[in-house]
Amino acid sequence: MGTGRLRASMERPGRAAAPSAPSTGEPAPEEPDGRGQEPLRRRANSTSVSAAGTSAEGARRDRPSSYSSAAAASRQRLESLRKKRPLFPWFGLDIGGTLVKLVYFEPKDITAEEEEAEVESLKSIRKYLTSNVAYGSTGIRDVHLELKDLTLCGRKGNLHFIRFPTHDMPAFIQMGRDKNFSSLHTVFCATGGGAYKFEQDFLTIGDLQLRKLDELDCLINGILYIDSVGFNGRSQCYYFENPADPESQKLPFDLKNPYPLLLVNIGSGVSILAVYSKNNYKRVTGTSLGGGTFFGLCCLLTGCTTFEEALDMASRGDSTKVDKLVRDIYGGDYERFGLPGWTVASSFGNMMSKEKREAASKEDLARATLITITNNIGSIARMCALNEGYFGAVGALLELLKIP
């Protein structure tokens, strides 16, 4: 698979790598009807755009969570699975506000017979994707995330994780056209806002019909699936013990009985979902202060051009030069409110002073940006959890009142 076009058109001083972007939504007061409709609690298989079990073709299964259970099924079921399973290549696409995430399943159990029947373009795609770690100047394969020896839909193989900036979507679509993807009769399952934004381009330029999927449904399904398969034998979910301690330990967390859980998805913005069961969740809230804000502010404040660069700077900086701490105001702890002196009283508060602005390094600014955004997300998530706690109690009360 030639990549000349993709490479050529990707040759721009791009910036890579910010996390994904499910829609969040914060009001912008000048638009009178800028109020977003918070989706009501949704059941995943009841919405039209959701990843329900049947497709337009009626026979194909494309819902990842169904594959794992299928793996343990009877031979008869396996046989039916074989007939129903989609043709290769298997892709999953999440087109966010900043970044496109592409997941590719590389079958490792291809029989000689299969290989013979395989069309050239399919082979070339597999080779191109699996033999490179970078695509063009902005596409990156996160090799460290690769999931090996997976059984998906009765097939064994590896799952690859690839990302590139959303602004390179036109080049990606052009590549699909050049490589004649449409002849593979594959189904492009795509989620994220870009699935809508680029749908028409996929159709008119690439002759490709996208199957658009609800991003929150996909998110929940994806997380539950990934956790169920584990990370190459290790647990996917972990937490930090004694987070205030600099020596804090990363420990695995058992997600066997996860519900109810709060899912905080930090993309360009942040979406917070309360998940009650696999198919029962709602978007509780979100904030526009997310990964895009961290990266965007870092670009403006430090002149950095990549997300990695921004993170690297942040790891070396000292945010206390930038933030005004409780001790900067009170000289120590503020006992009345039980606030220790090191608490941030005002993010970027020291930057009101010219002298302190001059004394702060780019690294300090990047660090403060990171701390500001992460603290804020933590604070909102905590408030959500508290409020959700009450929703649970209200639910219980409603149950009580149902008793005749």
Next chain:
Amino acid sequence: MAECGASGGGSSGDGLDKSITLPPDEIFRNLENAKRFAIDIGGSLTKLAYYSTVQHKVARVRSFDHAGQDAERDRESPYEISVQEEVTPRLHFIKFENSYIEACLDFVRDHLVNTETKVIHATGGGNIPHEAFAYQKDADPEFRFQTNHPHIFPYLLVNIGSGVSIVKVETEDRFEWIGGSSIGGGTFWGLGALLTRTQKFDELLHLAARGQHANVDMLVQDIYGGAHQTLGLSGNLIASSFGKSATTDQEFFPEDMAKSLLHMISNDIGQLACFYARLHGLDRVYFGGFFIRGHPVTMRTITYSISFFSKGEVQALFLRHEGYLGAIGAFLKGAEQDNPDQYSWGENYAGSSGLMSSAPELGPAQGTLKGGTFDLLEMDRLERPLVSLPLLLDPASYVPDTVDLTDDALARKYWLGCFEDALDGVVKRAVASQPGAADAAERAEKFRHKYWDKLQTLRLQPFAYGTLTVRSLLDTREHCLNEFNFPDPYSQVKQKENGVALRCFRQVVQALDALAWEERQLALVRGLLAGNVFDWGAKAVSDVLESDPQFGFEEAKRKLEERPWLVDSYDTWLQRLKGPPHKCALIFADNSGVDVILGVFPFVRELLSRGTEVILACNSGPALNDVTYGESLLVAEHIAAMDPVIHSALGEERLLLMQTGSSSPCLDLSRLDERLAVLVQERGADLVVIEGMGRAVHTNYGAALRCESLKLAVLKNPWLATRLGGRLFSVIFKFEAPAQ
């Protein structure tokens, strides 16, 4: 409005502005007399408070010596007027950005003599929010004040200073810090300064007001393309603040970045406030702190955010004197060692600045002229503690003012024009009242300038001084007159009119006594109403009075509308009079001269003869030609000398003269002299008579009382008369049964 010293609209560069041409004597007013001085240097704003005494002139009346009794008959005046110096305690509160601190403290140091100085940290705690308002973007006006304050507790107080403090306030003295956030005003300022190279907070806000955040923020429509519509998403929602600065290589305008920053911070605070409000089951959130400080742009974004995140369930409210309330409370406790609770304080409109405008170049708002960022509040200590009239049906929901001019653009336009038109006459009257003073004309011009400025500010920002009402316009005029030492411009006029009316008293009473009972009741009411025509506060009348001093009582009666009056419950009143007498009547008198002497006193006399006790309440201080308490004492003395009914009633304390505690041509029944309230309670008053346009129409027209009430006035303003469906000199006679 050229005295725009420091603000200059965003031209200043780095560093401290020491070169600014502050008019410090106008900011730090009366500093020489400061008795106590406190300073609270916060993260970004400095608050100064000092307690000083103001010496000002007051007009006093007193009887002539009795030795000269023979000569008295030839004198026109029933008493003499003297002007005395009086000292009133005043509290000054000033807020400014820390960048002015050196210039300001230098000035303060040079002018403070022997003053105890202390540094206070006034934390935003158990403030009593008053003058709270909500912001509504496309409404007219944009600011809606909550005129009543019935059940304010519990509420959430969100103080946005450098950071954000969230306090749950359960009662006046029970409150709890429940949370906070580091993303606050300091973040806007600090990050804004880094991003835009603009140093000053206010300039950053002005930048933001001009910016387009969509150039910097990633919106939902940027992610979804046009599909957001079919998905039912609002494309304009911000998906990621500053998200575009991460994905595109371009320069961003400072305005756009400032706007994006403002949205980011306001939304974040609004979201957090909603969480806390919901968690604690509160539906009102008061916002204060320097981030708000009357800036429409921040109030707008906060209001929007609160309404968005709470789906309209939580209301964002703001305070006109936000940022001071903690300081006021703390300071009063320190300033008044001898029991702070025994005094009431009133805002001096002449010395306080209005709410800030987002575009100072448009408005002559005082606070913005005086160096861009100075905010002033002055509170005068009132002579006596003020309390609610015990007869109010529901003191918590009582609103004195009939029309909220902030709300009613048409009425506002009319009244502002009316007060502008009347200004010449007031200036003339002020000059004429001090024939001996060489500088009277100069002071009067200063008064004209000051009051004119206030009126112009109100034209642009009706909300600048809180709820705008005819009462506040009248009160502001009185405060401005006092400011320039015109304590009582009408003193001589009142003196003369009282003299003329006293000479007619006997004749009027005799004529009334000759009438049959039923005829007399109507004549008494007509007399009350006719007397009320004598009102220098009404332009239509002052013109006639000015041109024809002989305008007599009979002439006034002829001008009166014939029955049925515009509002006419006279028949019910007459029926009531045929019943048992009232136990005690509380009468709020209006004008000096004919009104009180030939209208009110005969009416009082009739009530007394029925066996009703009477409390006659007059203003404590002068306002227009309203009769003051001091004058009422002298007038009563003269009448008692002529009339045995009044004489014995005074002697037996069946007629009691009291003061209201007010110096306004209007009447706020929730702020009355405590002693008057006690007396009303003791005597079991069961009838309240309120007389005059100011007290019975501009205010209290809808006041609900627990006893019978009589509200009467002659409409001496053609516009108001037309609006109420009448004409000039139409009569309001509203007799009401006790409200339920």
